[in-house]
Amino acid sequence: MRKSVLIIFSVMISAVALAQSKNPFNAADLRLSWQIVENPYANTTQARALITLVNKGSKPIPAKGWKIYFNATTTRTGPDKILLVDRVNGDLFALYPGSGFKSVAAGDSISSSVLQGHVKDVTDFPKGFYIVFNNEPEKGYPLLTDITNQVNVDKSEKALAEKIYRQNELITDVPAANLSPVLPTPVSYKRAAGSFKLNPQVKIINDPAFIKEATYFKDELAKVLGSKPQTGFTEKYNVIVLQKGGNNGAEGYQLQVTPGRITISATNGAGIFYGLQSLKNLLPASAWSGTQKNFDIPAVTITDAPRFEHRAFMMDVARNFQPKSHLIKVIDLLSFYKFNVLHMHFVDDEGWRIEIPGLPELTQTGSTRGHSTNELNAINPAYGSGPDTTNQAGSGYYSRQEFIEILRYANERHIRVIPEIETPGHARAAIKAMDARYSRLMKLGKKAEAEQYLLRDINDKSSYRSVQGFSDNVVNVGLPSVYSFLEKVSDELIAMYKEAGAPLQTIHFGGDEVPAGVWEKSPVIADLMKKDSSIKNTSDLWFYYFGKVNNMLKSKSLYLSGWEEIGLTSGVVNGRKRLVIDPRFANENFHTDVWNNLAGNEDLAYKLANAGYKVVLTNVTNLYLDLAYNTSFYERGQYWGGYVDLNKPFSFIPYNYYKNQKENEQGQPLKAGYFDGKEQLTEEGKRNIVGIQSPLWAEVITSPEKHEYLLLPKLLAVAERAWAPDPQWATEPEIAKSEAMYNQAWAAFANKVGKSELPKLDHYAGGFQYRIPTPGIVIENGLVRANMQLPGFTIRYTTDGTEPDVNSRMFTDSIPYSPQLNLRAFNNEGRGGRTVKVVQ
Template sequence: MLALLAPASATVAATAQAAVSAVPAQAASAAVPDGAVRAGRLQVRWELQRNVFTEAAPDGRTQARLIVTNNDSQPLPARGWSLHFNSMDALQTGAVGAGLVLEQIAGGYFRLKPGDGFAGLAPGQSLEVSLLYPYRIVKLDKAPSGPYLVYDAAPDVGMAIADFALLPVTRPEQVDTGKTGLNPRVTPADTYRRNARAGLLPAAEVPPVLPTPLHMQPGAGKLRLTGNASVKAPAALAAEAALARELFKSGGAPLQLGVGKVEGHDSPEAYRLTIGEKDGIAITGNSAAGVFYGLQTLRDLMPLPGAADPALAEVAITDAPRFGHRGFMLDVARNFHGKETVFKWLDLMARYKLNTLHFHLTDDEGWRLEIAGLPELTAIGAVRGHSAKPGVRLQPAYGSGPDPRDASGSGYFSRADYIEILRYAKARHIDVIPEIEMPGHARAAVQAMEARYHRLKAAGSKDAAKYLLHDFSDRSVYKSPQLYTDHVINPGLESSFTFIGHVVAEVVKLHRAAGVPLRTIHMGGDELPDGAWEKSPASLALMRQKKLETSADLWDYFYDRVDAIVRKHGLYASGWEEMAARKTLLAGRHKLIPNPRFTQRGFSAYVWNNTVGAEDLAYRLANAGYDIVLAPVTKMYMDMAANQNPEEPGVNWGAYVELDDVYGFIPFDYLKNASAEARLGKDGLTDYGRRRVRGMQATLFTETVRDPARIDYLAMPRLLAVAERAWAPDPAWATEGDADKAAALYGSAWSGFVNALGQRVLPRLDLERVGVDYRIAPPGLLVEGGRVLANHVLPGMALRYTVDGSAPTAASKPVTGPIAERGLIKVAAFDRNGRPGVVASVDNR
C-alpha cells in the first residue's frame, strides 16, 4: 500500500491523522466570513509582462503580474485575508501595488496580504499585483502555483482557487533577451534545420538493437516464429525463463538459456545470443543478469506487434556493458510518486539495460520512507498542506496547495512498500541505492524532529532532544538555492549523528528483510549554503573542542562521522560531488578542489557540476582517487527543459538538454568538441582517473513533475540516449581526431539512432501499450518558395497537418511531401496509437 499514516503511539497517530485530514466542506464554508467572497468565485491569472535590462542587471529581471478578478456577488474585504502560493524563484517582497503586500513565509512559499491602502475588491472588479523577479524568467514552470485563500477568522482553513491559469507568452518583450546574445525562442525553422541532419532510412538500414551491442554478426537466414515455442532453462533461471515465455506469447521458437563463460568478457552482465534458422535461439550469460540482458536484446529483435513477417533474422551477438553502473535517479521527495510509477520505471530501466535506481527519498519538501521508531518523519515530514500552527505538517511546495491529501505533496512508502520495490528491482537485476539527503536539503527531517522534540518535552520525556537536528540558538545567515534559511542538519549536536545512525540502521534492516544486498547509501552532500553553521553556538563549541578552524573543517568532521556510521554496517558512502570536494578560494572566488581527507575512504561521488568553470571537476576528482559516477547537468539531467521556449516543460538553471545533447555526450572527454578557450586550464582524465569512473546516470528531480505523465515526457526518449552511452563503447566519432571525419561519422551514427527510435523502439512501446507518454517533439517547419517543408527529429513518426489554424488530429491530412496549401499551417507528429505531440505552426498565407 502507499501509506499516509504510520503512527507508533496514540499521540502520533492523532498528529498523523490531523496531518492528512482534508478540510470538511462545512469547515470551508464556515471559514468565509459573512458577506465575503468565496475562494471558488475568485479568478487569478499570471502574466509575464516584460524583461527589464539595466546596468545593475545586464542579464535581465522579469516583471510579471497577478490579475485577481472577483466573480462573486460578495466583495473581497479590505482586511482579514491572505492569498498563499508557491514560486520556484525568488520574488521581491513588500508593497506590490493595489495596497497589497507580499511576504515570503519560507522557501518558495509566499502570501499576499492587504496593507493599509487596500480598499477591498468589489464584485465584478479586478486588481493587478506587480511581481518582480530578481532574474530573467524564461520558463512558465517558474510561475506561481497552487494558490489558495485563507481568512483570518479561520486561519487553519485554506481554500484552493481552482480558476487559476497562466496567460500565454506571445509578445516580443516577454521573451526579450536584451544584449545577452541569447536566442529568445526556438522557431519551427530552427527545428527544421536541426532535424535535417537525419533523413528516413530504409528499414533494412535501421540499427536492430539498442543499446548497440559490442559485436553483431548477421546471418543469411530467418527463424520463423510460430506457436510452438519452448523454453529450456535451469531452475536458477526461472525468472528469466518466465520473461522469455512472455516475449513469445504471440509466437516463438525453441530457446535455450544458460549460465556459462562468455569468451573474452569478465563482466557478470556479459551475454552471447545466437539466432539460427535450424537451431533456434540460445542465450548464455556470465550470470543470470547476463541472460536477462540477452533477453532484452531478443525483445528488441522481435518483430513489432502486428508485423506481416513474424520472423527473426539469423544473428550472433556477443555483448557486455561499458560501465558497471548505469543509473537513473528518480526524485520522489520534491513531488511524491507512488509504487506503481516506480515499478513502471524499473521495467523501462531493465528493458534498456540500466541497472541502478538512485532513489531520492528525502529532501526539504518531503521525507518519503517509513523509519521505525521515528513516526514523525512520515506523519509530518511526508505531508504538505496548509496549517496556521507549526509542527503539524510541512508547508505547501511546488503547487501542492492547502489540502494535505494532495497526491504529489503528501505520501510515502511504508516499510512493506519499500521491501516490495527492492524485490521488484532485484528480479530485474537492478540495484536500489537509497538517498538520505544531508546536511542541507534536510528541512523535512529538521521540521519533523523539532515537532518530535516539542511533543516529548511537553510530555516530560528526558529523551526529547535525542534526535534533534538543529540548534535553537543558531543565528547563522544563509539561503539555499530553494530559498530556505532553516533546512540544515547541525553537526554541533550529537543528536544529529544519533538520528543519522538510527536511519541508516533502519534502512539496512529493510534491505536485509527484503533479501536484497545493500552496498552503499547515498548520503547527500549537495548545496550546503554559504553561511550555514557559522553562528551556531553548538557548532562553534564543537569547533573549539576539536580545534577546527573553518566551516570547511566542520564539513570534514561531519562526513568523517557519517562515514563511520555507514562503515559500521559494512557499507561505503556515496554522495554528491561536494562530499568529495573542499570549498576554497582562488583569487577571491569560490572553487571546489578534491578533498585530500577522504580519497582513501572509498567514497563514490556523483558529479553533476560541469557548468562553466567546473567542466573538469569530475575528472579532477577521479584523478585524485575518488570513485565517481558521471551525472553532468548539461547532458544527463532529465528535468532540464529541451529548449528555451517558455511553454516547454522543465527547468533551465543548468542547461537546455535536447536529445542530441544527451546522445553527443562523451564520458571520457567532456570537452572534446569545446572551444580552445573553454579547454584552457582544464584537466583531462589520467589513465588512473579513467579507472575510477564507475559509470554514469540520468537524473530527474521533480520540482515541476506533479503528474506521472510528466516523468514520461521529460525522461523519454532522452533516457534511451543515456542507455546507449552507458552500455555501448565509444562510437567512432567520439575518438576520431579529424574534425571533418568525426562530423561525418557522427552524422551517420545519429541518423541510425534516431531512425531506430522513430521506426522501431518507440513504436514497440506504443504497440505493446506500455503506457509511456514520451515526448513527441514538435516538427520542424520551413517556408520555402510558397510551400511548407516539414520534418521530425525521429524519422518514421507520422506527421499530420491542418491549414485553418486548428490543432491536427489523428484524422487530419498526412504530410507526404511539401505542403502547398495556403493558410495558418499547423503540424504535429503522432505515435502509433494516434497520440499527438507538440504542435508547430507557420503562416503560409
C-alpha cells in the same frame, strides 16, 4: 501579433457555505488573474506581472483579513505596492493587501503589479494559489486562477523552429537492415538467413543456476504469448536455451538466434538476463500490444558486454511523489535497456518518502504537504501542491513493506537500488519531522527521548538562504543526535534490504548545496569548536561530518556515496574563496556523483577522478533529464543548466566530454579553445570513472505522464552511452572526419528510436507517454517546409488555426504559407505532440 498561453488551475471548491460563513467573503467567488506583461522588466533579469482580483460574489473583498499563498520563483512587491509579496520559505510566497488596496465591491476588480524572476518558459509560471482568512488560519481554500503570458514570443519560436529544421536535415532515412538489431548497440552482431518462429509452444531449457532468469522470462513471454512457456529438457527445435558459457565478463552474454533454436550463453545470471533483454528487444513492436501470438525473430548472433559497470538512473520522488505502480513501471523500462542502478532520491526539503519504523513523524509530517501555521502535522506546500494534504504529488511515501516489494522487484531484474538520504543540506522535511517528534515528546515530559533524534540546534541564530530559498534546511552537524538519527535510518534501511534479499553496498548521504552562513551562530557548534581543535571554522565541519558518516557506514560494511561536494573543501583560488579537491577522503572509496560541469567547473569530474575519488559522471549539460528539450517558451522543464534533447546524452563522450560540448548552459555556441587549460583525464583517473548516471529531478513533475514526457526518449540515449562500446566518432582525432562519422551514427540512432523503440514503448510495461518532437519548420519562397527529428513519425496540418488531429491532412513536402497554419507530429498510434503555429 500576440502569442499567449492560458493555464487554468481549476479546483472544485467543496467547502459548504456554513464553513465559510464566518469569513469576510466566499473564496469560491474570487478569481485571480496573473498576466506576464513585461519580460524582461526595465532591462533587468525580472519580469513584471499584473495581478487582477475579480469579485464574482455578493460580498465586498475587504482590504484586510486574508492572505493568498502560492508557489513561484523569486517574487517581490511591485512598484505600485497595492498588493504586497513576502517570501514565506522556499518557493512559497504570500500575497496580501498593501496600504493602497481598497475594498473590492461585488462585480468589481482591482489590479496590481508584482515582480518575479525572468520567465523563460511555462515552468516559471506561479502555481498552487490558495487563500487563508485570518479568523481561520489553519484552513486554505484553493482559488480559480488564470495564468497568461501577454508578451510576444513569436520571434523566438520561429527562430527555434528554423534551428530544429536545420538540425533535422542531418537525419536521413536509414534502412532497417543497416540499423543495430537491438538497443543499446551491442559489441558485435552478425545477421543470418531465416528466423525463429516464436509461438506459445516454445520450450525453455535452463541451467539450474539460471532458474531466476528463466522464471522471469516465462512471465515476460506470457505477456506476449498469452501463456507461460513450459520447461523443456531434450527438445532440439522451438526451444530457448539458457546455458553457462562464454567469456564476456560479469554482465556479458552471447545470443544466437537460428530458425529452430535460440541460445543465450553467459557466465552468470546477470549476463543471461541481459541476453534475455536483447531477445525481448528483437521482438516487433506489435508483440507488446497483445494483438498477435506468433512472431518471427530474425536470425542473428550477438556478442555483447557493457562498457560501464555503473549504469544509473536517479529518480527524485522527494520534490514530488510518484506512486509505487509508476516506480515499478520505471524499473521495467530500466531493465529493458540494461540499466543496473536505480538511485532513489527519497529525501529533500519538500518531502521524506520512506517509512522508518520508530520514527513515525518522518512520514506523518515529513511526507505530507499542506497549509500549516506551525508545520507539526504537514510541511509547507511546494511546487503548486496547494493547501490540501491529499495532493497526490505533494504528499505520499512508500511503506516499509512497499519498499521491500520494490527492492525484490528490482533485484529480480538485476537492478541495485541506492537509497539517498540527503544531508546535511536539503534536509528540511527531516528537520521539521523531528521537530514534530520533539514537540510531541516534550509535551509528555520526555525530554531525553525528545532530544534523541533532534536535527537542529534550537538556539541557533545563524542566517542563510539556500539556492531553493530555504532558511532552515540544514541539519546541525555538531549535534550527537544527528548521528543517532542517521544510524537509526541506516539500520532500518539495512533491515529492509536484508528482508528483501537485495544487495546493499552503499547509502547515498547527499552533501549537495549547503549555503553560506550555516552554523555560524550556533552555540552547539561553538562548543564543539572549543572541544575539537581540528575545527578552526565552519568550513572544517564538512570533513568532521562526512568523516563521522563514513566511519558509521564502514562499521556496517558499506561505503559512502554522495554528490561531488563530499570530495571537496573550502579553499582560495586566484584570491577567491572556492571549493577545491579535498585529498583527505581520496582513498576512502567515496563514490561521487559529479553534476557540475558548468562555467568554472568544467573539469571537476576529471579532477576528482584524477585525485583518487570514484566518479559517476552525472554532467548536468548532457545527462540531466529534467532540463527542457529546447528553448521553446511552451516546453516544460528546467533550464538553469542548459537544454537536453535526445542528442545531448547521445553525443556525450565520457572520457573526453570537452570534445562533445558545443554550447553553454544558455544554449549559445562555445568559442574555439574554450576548454584550453582544463585538466585532462589521466589513465589513473580513467580507472576511477565507474559509470554514468542521469537524474530526473521532479520540481515540475506532478504526474506519471509528466515524468514520462521528460524521461523519454532521452533515457534511450543514456542507455546507449552507458552500455554500448566507445563509438569511433568519439576517438577520431580529425575534426571533420569525426563530425561526419557522428552525423552518420546520430542518423542511425534517430532511425532506431523512431522506427523501432518508441513504437514498442507505446505498449511495453503498459505504455509510456513519451515526448513526441515538434516539427522543424522553415519558410522559403512562400513555401513552408517541415521535417522531423525521428523518422517514422508523421506531420499533419490545419489552415484554419485549429489544432491538427489524426484525421487532419498529412504534410508531405511543402505547402504554401497561410496565416493560420498549424503543424503537429503524430506517432503510429495516432497520439499527437505539441502543436506549432507557423510564423512568417
